[in-house]
Amino acid sequence: MTGKLTSFLRNLPASGRIGLTLVVFWLAIALAGPSLAPYSVGAFVDQDVFSGASSRFWLGSDYLGRDVLSRVLWGSRYTVFLALGAAILAVCIGTSFALLAAIRGGWTDEVISRAMDTFISIPSKIFALVLVAAFGSSLPLLLLIATLTYVPGNFRIARALAMNLVALDFVQVARARGEGPVHIALREVLPNMIHPLLADTGLRFVFVVLLLSGLSFLGLGVQPPHADLGSLVRENISGITEGALAIIVPALAIATLTVGANLLIDALKPGGKA
Amino acid sequence: MSAPEKPQSSLAKLVPLIGKRVLSSLLTLFLVSLVIFTVSGLLPGDAAQELLGQSATPEQVASLRHEMGLDRPAHVRYVDWLGGIVRGNAGMSYVANMPVGQIISNRLPNSLTLAGITAVISTVIALTIGISSAINRGGKLDSMLNITTLSLVAMPEFLIATLGVLVFSVKLLWLPSIALVTPDASWGQMLRSMALPVFSLTCVVVAQMARMTRAAVADQLDRPYVEMAKLKGVPFSRIVLFHVMPNAVGPVVNAMALSLSYLMGGAIIVETIFNFPGLASLMVNAVTSRDMPLLQSCAMIFCATYLALMLVADIVAILANPRLRA
């Protein structure tokens, strides 16, 4: 296992290593961040607002005089876990449907594909607006919205992959042996899609981070006093001309997280190394 | 082996395909309307309540509701609306007291112009970046462009737009910070007021398109026919233009169509920041005011745009590929 890990690291190009470092860093922050936070996430600790970095507030304070460091540490938890959860869910669901469509073909394929078209063609942010208006904002709902938004995209990719694989001889061999569709899907087809699917999960992860920040722009983000990284940027945006850390830090966090994930994905893609 | 194809016959072969796609598109449109109707049915309140606002008394709401026909059961309203659509009548807006068609015809040209200009610009940029990257695979230019597209991907849309405004409008005073599109504006004014929205949207879509283009072109560059062309002494630029592009155009157009379908309905953030009177904000408005006929029609337009783009992408792929044409 450790041997595999070291050889994996050794084979990773420099950009991939940078990406991996960034991703691991943010994962660690997401896991441990809140316990490192010097202040409670909603505490009004600074008399001033948008103050600069100081020994009390390492990253300054936000528009209400709250500690930016603490808020970013908490915010990255929401962003990373929501995005990761939604990306994994979207890929699992999309790929399941893709396998079903590719193996059953015919009407099943047509109906699933049309249903996916339906979801892809409804603008996701407006869809989110409707859902939040109907059910109120909550973490499960945000997760659901982000998942629903990216299922069709994954479905398209996974279906194309599965279609190519289903046509290959080893699937014919399994069919000729008399294997059932579940075995064919899970044992024959799926293992050969793992790499591109991993890359796609990474890509969806980046998209979800950006979607969440878009949703928080529209006021549909995480419940206060908590905030995901996008909401942090949004709520402090009036400090943009003052160059407030309260907006720069979460924006940088989003950027490093997404760039890191992208670099890692590119490095993982076979032949994807630029 | 098949007989040589006459060019007309290959076009004629597209017709049944288009027919089939239009039929399945109708199915998708129907599904979309059903989803929108169902989901919006979950929304609290209705048009009457929202129209009367905070100050409404229950009697007022009830009477307005009756007048709007909102007191009829949901399925009756849906069938009614569907019947109207089939006859080409999108119905009356509950809120604006105008035919939905008229409201939309005020906004649709704006959205189409914005999407169109962005599509042209971002396609050109994406193709340039994608192709330059692909032919320099592994080179310095490739990694530089890769970093550029990555950084673009990493920026939340609203941040790009806001920074654009701060730099180009507030600091430099070059461009208007809001899109003041009037129907009687000159082309110059129009372009000026669209510059920043187009810039922001281009940043959003171009990265993904460029990356897809790179992948598609790089894939073709590995094909034996490219080696054959090299061995014929064909200059590289000619290989890319005349050999690779006709083959890469299918996947590239597909990726572009996917990205571009975002430009209509996905432009909500850009429309908000630049105060752009487009369809996305109209749809949000329809959600807020519970204006179902308007909401449905907007959703239909977005869906139709997406399907049309996909169809165009498929047709281009077929026209570019004689194998599919036959």
Add this chain to the structure above:
Amino acid sequence: MSAPAVEVNGLVIDVTLPDGTRKAIVEDVSFAIPKGEVLALIGESGSGKTTIALAMMGYSRFGARITADTIRVGDMRIDQLNANELPKVRGRRISYIAQSAAAAFNPSRPIMAQVIEPLLVHRLANRKEAEAKAIEIFRSLALPSPETIGRRYPHQVSGGQLQRLMAAMALITDPELVILDEPTTALDVTTQVEVLRTFKAAIAASGATAIYVSHDLAVVAQVADRIVVLKNGRTSEEGTAGQVLEAPSSDYTRSLLAAARPAIRPSADASEDKVLTVSAIEAGYGRITNGKPAIPVLSDVGFALKRGATIGVIGESGSGKSTLARVIAGLLPAAGGEVCLDGEVLPADMADRSREQLRRIQLVFQNADTALNPAHTVGEILSRPLAFYHQLKGGAAAARVAELLDLIRLPRGLETRRSTELSGGQKQRINLARALAAEPDVLLCDEVTSALDTVVGAAILELIDELRRDLGIATVFISHDISTVKAFCDNMLVLYSGTAVELSRQAKFAGAISHPYTRLLVDSVPDMDRTWLAQRAAVERAAMPGASLKNSAGEALCRFLPRCPVAIAGTCDAMPAPLREGEGQAILCHHTLANLSSAGLAEVS
């Protein structure tokens, strides 16, 4: 004697490995070709023959580095040209004919544009002149409708035609050196003969020097003046064609020659009971009406196979050989006819067959690269049928996997490898072992050696032959190579365009009487004899009115009619061919069996 037209000295080509070290893939190769002669580069895959050929154009794949004391073509020192000068030489003074024309032609451009491109990019002619010249060459290459064939797209012409069109593309600039990289390997034998003949004539006419890359000694024998035999990037033997073929000096050359001439095996002691009976199969694609599919592939095909016996199914590509295997396996349900196993009629669709029925017929796919799931280890691949058919799990399964590996002569340590880590021959053995794991009664082998090198392929054939003997498995052996079928099979089924034109026992088809099509197949296989191509008379087609395959009464005529050299006017084009049955032989032909003996045919023609 003037200086040779092409001279290569001390050619070394090396690649950089991921760890930074360099590895030579071609080492110290030297040769010279006199003007107008053809040099053949012979070797198995990985011998570096294509790499050397491409080096003649200063071109290398995968960033390999070419170094040489001299690479001279005419007055050009290829080894001294820079990156700007090389493209001016390529396609103009040295041209290249690739192995697969289907891949080397750009699928989305018309053929004419691609054929004349060398003239245009080198500014040797304007478009009009170029097209005129192309048409002229098309005509000289005996291409059909030379005026219009250029307007077609690559997928709209046949493989043989495409290969000739590529030759046109190579010859259009009147190059000094033409490199032919396995130009006939992908073709059917019957087509190969025609293509070889045109190539030989065209090159001779142009006066160009040529390098012919091939793994097939018999083909090389027909075209080459000199031969260089390569092994692992080194010269194994070099000499004139006659010398190398008739008196090879290296063991390696001798082993290549041996593998090219398979020895005839004795028939197995087949029992009398028929394990597999296939009768009156109709199969194809699309909607089925009245037991006939919309796009028919097979019509009225049948045979019977005894336990432990072998039947060879041969025919050109598109004749329906693989479809027959798929129909027997149930992958493609037949529209009509029956497949019986031990007298029990099997359901047409495999979905309706029982697990036991499925187990008893196993299909071995042609291409082991795609038939083995790259995500699975050898152990997983082999134990799946054990668990599926025999409920073998854990230790018992592991033991059986080890046995199977022994059976196919592979080391036991291979269980943990993935198929991607195996060589082509190893993959094909695993492919075979997977089928054997089911312990089948009938083994369907679909072109199992066509993707392999001759020597490796011969070893696989031997293995199959041994196994079916030892295990008593009846084998359906599908091949396009009649010499292999001749050597291995007890019976032979000849398919032409989906119909069985001949079914015979080994004793018979080795002998004199055969269908005109079978004869054509046999005659098309090149002999090692250097004069074979020259001696073999071009097959003249019968001049028959109309190529319609149905007579006025709507009855199907002999499908071979348009190509038949001995067709009888007024009979063959008027009535369906009758079935002539003789001892252990059935032939669909208007000629009588007596007529169909070689002597009889000679009389007729």
Add this chain to the structure above:
Amino acid sequence: MLIGNNLSRRSVIGAGLAGAGILALGGCGSNEHKAAPKKGGSIRVATQAASTADTLDPAKGSLSTDYVRHFMLYNGLTCIEDESLIPRPSLAKTIESADRITWHFELQRGVRFHDGSELTSEDVVYSLLRHKDPAVASKMATIASQFAEIRADGRYGVVLRLTGANADLPTIMAQPHFLIVRAGQSSPDGTGTGPFRLAKFQAGVRTEVIRNEEYWIPGRPHLERVELIAIPDEVSRVNALLSGDIQLCNAINPRSTRRVEVDPAYAVMATPSALFTDLVMRQDQLPTGNADFVQAVKLMIDRPLIKRALFRNYATIANDQPIAPFQPYFNPDVPQTVLDLDKARWHVQRAGLSGVRLPVFASTAAEGSVDMASILQEYGSKVGLNFAVNRVPADGYWSTHWMRHPMSFGNCNPRPTADLIFSLFFDSKADWNESGWKNERFDRLLIEARGEADEARRGELYGEMQRIVHDKCGVAIPVFISLIDGYDRRLKGLRPVPLGAFMGYRFAEYVWWED
């Protein structure tokens, strides 16, 4: 600067009613600005909201965009044009009432609509009666239900009889909803008597008006052309101002004022207003119905923090009752509630509510409520109350959440009279009795004050009502929020009118442009 003008108001109203019952003559604008206004100029103005529901019908106006548009196109019978908040005659030359039940309006002569027709009593009767028609969906239907009878009295006279005495009618008639439209127009198209004519109107997008050359008040307006748009996004609105795309806008976030003021070409105008965002504690539900709980919550609100952090001091500290210090009838004797966590904790413990978990519903629909909720949550945790902030979208907030949960936030726009705010929000039978409280004495005082002729007595009554609300009502009002407009300094003549942004939405008639 606006405090203490209740005196002047009292005297005028008193004079108007006790004397001949005639309001001061001269029409709106007797209070002209000193500098000589310049004629001409064209400006673009942005409000914070627009939608497809934008309307040309004054009765349906619901957003500041509508009010601004309607005041440009139409006139009312009266108008309020300065910080004194005294209603002045506009289309009505005189307004008389002996009993505050039957009112007689005498119209200006020679006033013409934009289509050239003359304003007559018929138009006024039609305009006022519309509000009683349910099909019109008037926002003022509740108030219009007080109209018992409206009839013409000759070509230029109108008689309006109320169902009960209401001394505030002249103020009510100054409301944008009661602007006068042409008789017979079931959906008014912008043809009014106002200072501007409609040039272009696109709901949810823009309104363009040009100067009405024949405006009945000589010398007005000064601007040639006004384009009214809406920029809902605050950052965009400020950016548009700073990049010169608009010359005037409202609803600037207090946090943005520094950005505007560092640029010498732009300025902000703060209008102290009685606008407030209040925390509603339903009295008919538990635990919010517990008096100790209500007391505790009022004591744990850090009003200076809210004023400083949320509003950057663009606010006035409030005292849990709706009358602002600068408004008429404000009672300065009610003791100010201040942050006292110990006392709050004592109340929480007495109520036995320590550790109780309670959702608080907040939304951007109620300005500042989300942040107020966060602050409440933070202090709540210090006194043993566990509040969960539930931010819900602005969309549907009023119909779905407001007053529907034990704790939610409300938002109340400035109302022109004390009677209106009390009867709309605090009367126990009021539709928007937010906390659902019941106080019989308060209800009695409200009716008494409405018909009370004696201003001193009226002041006493309103004073006591403020004390009752402060002590007993389940509504906590932390601060009154100032309205902040941003403008290009070349725009002259702008001054705050505490009724709302944009000089009480009526800037267009007064301001001028100096290049």
